[in-house]
Amino acid sequence: MAQYKGAASEAGRAMQLMKKREREREQLEHLKQKIAEDNMVKSNIDKKFSTHYDAVEQELKSSTVGLVTLNDMKAKQEALVKEREKQLAKKEQSKELQLKLEKQKEKKRKEEQKRKIASLSFSPDEGVEEEEEEEEEPEEEICIPVKKKKLGKNPDVDTSFLPDRDREEEENRLREELRQEWERKQEKIKSEEIEITFSYWDGSGHRKTVKMKKGNTIQQFLQRALEVLRKDFSELRSAGVEHLMYIKEDLIIPHHHSFYDFIVTKARGKSGPLFSFDVHDDIRLVNDATVEKDESHAGKVVLRSWYEKNKHIFPASRWEPYDPEKKWDKYTVSICRPVIVFLGWILTAFAALLFSPRPPHPQLLLFPTLCLPPPIPPCFYSTDL
Numbered sequence: 001m002a003q004y005k006g007a008a009s010e011a012g013r014a015m016q017l018m019k020k021r022e023r024e025r026e027q028l029e030h031l032k033q034k035i036a037e038d039n040m041v042k043s044n045i046d047k048k049f050s051t052h053y054d055a056v057e058q059e060l061k062s063s064t065v066g067l068v069t070l071n072d073m074k075a076k077q078e079a080l081v082k083e084r085e086k087q088l089a090k091k092e093q094s095k096e097l098q099l100k101l102e103k104q105k106e107k108k109r110k111e112e113q114k115r116k117i118a119s120l121s122f123s124p125d126e127g128v129e130e131e132e133e134e135e136e137e138p139e140e141e142i143c144i145p146v147k148k149k150k151l152g153k154n155p156d157v158d159t160s161f162l163p164d165r166d167r168e169e170e171e172n173r174l175r176e177e178l179r180q181e182w183e184r185k186q187e188k189i190k191s192e193e194i195e196i197t198f199s200y201w202d203g204s205g206h207r208k209t210v211k212m213k214k215g216n217t218i219q220q221f222l223q224r225a226l227e228v229l230r231k232d233f234s235e236l237r238s239a240g241v242e243h244l245m246y247i248k249e250d251l252i253i254p255h256h257h258s259f260y261d262f263i264v265t266k267a268r269g270k271s272g273p274l275f276s277f278d279v280h281d282d283i284r285l286v287n288d289a290t291v292e293k294d295e296s297h298a299g300k301v302v303l304r305s306w307y308e309k310n311k312h313i314f315p316a317s318r319w320e321p322y323d324p325e326k327k328w329d330k331y332t333v334s335i336c337r338p339v340i341v342f343l344g345w346i347l348t349a350f351a352a353l354l355f356s357p358r359p360p361h362p363q364l365l366l367f368p369t370l371c372l373p374p375p376i377p378p379c380f381y382s383t384d385l
Contacts, residue, residue: 056080190215190260200229201247201300203310214263218246219255225301235303245307248274248299250315251322268328270318272297 059080064073192214199205210224222244230236246253249269261267267274302316310316 056084059084186260187215189263190258194259196221196259197298198225198246199298199300200225200233201302202233202235202306205298205300206232207298212259214260215258217256217258218253221259222246222255222301229301239303243304245302245304246299247302247319249297250318250320252319253299253322257322265324267324269322270320270328 056077060073060077063076063080068076190213193211194214195209195211197207197209199207206229208225208228210221210228212221212224219241222241226236226239226241226244241255246255249272251269251274253274262274265275307316307319311319
């Protein structure tokens, strides 16, 4: 090899160029080899499949002698195919191991070459690396993003209106606790017992009492009432709950409602409260027709068939289905029609005696209703029993 006769710096420069050319040559050879391998793989795919199945068929023919059933033939073919696949897999594994070993050898060779270069007083790659760094520096400067200054929060500002996960979780927890507490209280109320006074109505009243829970429905109450009434009334022995109606304060109560519903809402009927189910008459109180009372009347248990026959006759003519939307804000207990008639009879007789210019006729004293004014319209009196 010819020796270079010149300055040492020029010798280093020449060495760098030689190394660079050698690297480029290696890369080019590597690319050529890779392209050739890819082409070989693509061209040999069909050959591999054909040779694989040809070898299997050849071995199958050589191992089969005489007449063989179809199932045995298929079983042998499958076994040979599996065996052939195992052999091919082993070959592939051996090729992969060989490639790995070659890569390791190449890596060791490069490391040894680097160690030899490091023992020199100058590095032949130094100039190349400096040039590459100079080219990369402006790119790095361009890629660096400008950091924006973050503004701090003002601790004096009221942020209670802003969403806060911790606060919302605490509020949800409190709501859940209150809901559970309210449900426990309502269950306790529903489990309390009440005494219900009712009257079986078949044209006249027959009072009975039963004990129920506030959470029971009207259907459950009618079932219990039916058990009590069957002993005394033969017409109820074949009747079921669906044949009975419950009338409270002139309202027909549906079976699905519970006593708890009326107690909580303080529901009112046409002639009294729906939330009071016991009846206690206090004889010490003086009745006043103009004063509204909270006394309730005994609810009526009626056969549906009796109601259909007598719904045009009092008191069934006053009954109407219960409507939760309809409000009965006031109810009054007024004087009955018989009392009004009796008072009119007394007042008429007394007026005839006082203002008559001559002694009254004996017939007027005996039948003063002949002088009565026209009947009072129904809106001025109550027909409550």
